[in-house]
Amino acid sequence: METIYFAGGCLWGVQAFIKTLPGVPSTEAGRANGSTHTLDGDYDGFAECVKTEFDPDVVTMEQLMAYFFEIIDPYSVNKQGIDVGEKYRTGVYSEDPRHLEAARTFIQKRSDAERIAVEVMPLTNYVRSAEEHQDRLDKCPDDYCHISEELMNKY
Numbered sequence: 001m002e003t004i005y006f007a008g009g010c011l012w013g014v015q016a017f018i019k020t021l022p023g024v025p026s027t028e029a030g031r032a033n034g035s036t037h038t039l040d041g042d043y044d045g046f047a048e049c050v051k052t053e054f055d056p057d058v059v060t061m062e063q064l065m066a067y068f069f070e071i072i073d074p075y076s077v078n079k080q081g082i083d084v085g086e087k088y089r090t091g092v093y094s095e096d097p098r099h100l101e102a103a104r105t106f107i108q109k110r111s112d113a114e115r116i117a118v119e120v121m122p123l124t125n126y127v128r129s130a131e132e133h134q135d136r137l138d139k140c141p142d143d144y145c146h147i148s149e150e151l152m153n154k155y
Contacts, residue, residue: 001025002056004064004099005032005123007047007091008072009080012136013145013152015050017071019135020155023058027051029129029136032093039127043087051126061102067155068092071147077117081146093123 008014011029019027027050031039034046054064072080078089092103103120107113137145145152 001053002096002099003094004052004054004061004096005030005049005091005093005126006052006064006068007032007049007089007093008068009048009088009090009146010083010144011048011050011129011133012143013147014048014071015135016137016145017147017152018050018052018067020152021054021059021064021067022155023055024052025055026053029133031087031127031129032091033121033124034127037125037127039130043085046087046127047089047091047093048087048129049091049093049126051128061099062106065092065103065106070154071151072118074116074118075112082144083146089119090117091119091121093121093126095123097122 015027015029030051031046032049034044036044072090078086080088094100107116
């Protein structure tokens with residue numbers, strides 16, 4: 001198994017979508033690349049993200065990136081759906097340089113690459129979100145989600 005972190009706006013929908021993908025046995029809601037190591041207080045530069053464990057024999061980084069781009073507006077800065085703020089920025093984070101290179105290559109191959117606002121960076125720190133945010137849309141299916149129901153049920 002390998003691990004990648006996807007930030008795509010509100011993590012509730014991102015987690016609900018990603019956990020349906022082939023080759024993804026587990027996900028966890030969290031925060032990436034902030035300036036602290038705690039959930040106390042403000043977001044302190046963190047992006048809401050989904051820690052994604054995947055089997056590279058079943059799903060490639062290129063495929064994961066393609067899935068991810070289905071659920072985000074890749075041109076938007078610090079905004080997805082009605083959620084606005086730095087914590088809702090889009091990003092791909094990893095401790096594995098191969099993952100970052102694959103993400104950059106995916107973006108560079110796109111005809112609109114110069115407009116893409118998705119940050120691709122090493123993971124500097126990660127904090128697991130509180131239990132109430134884990135699999136939130138399973139627990140509270142009527143909560144807000146910026147991802148369409150059609151996409152949520154696509155895979």
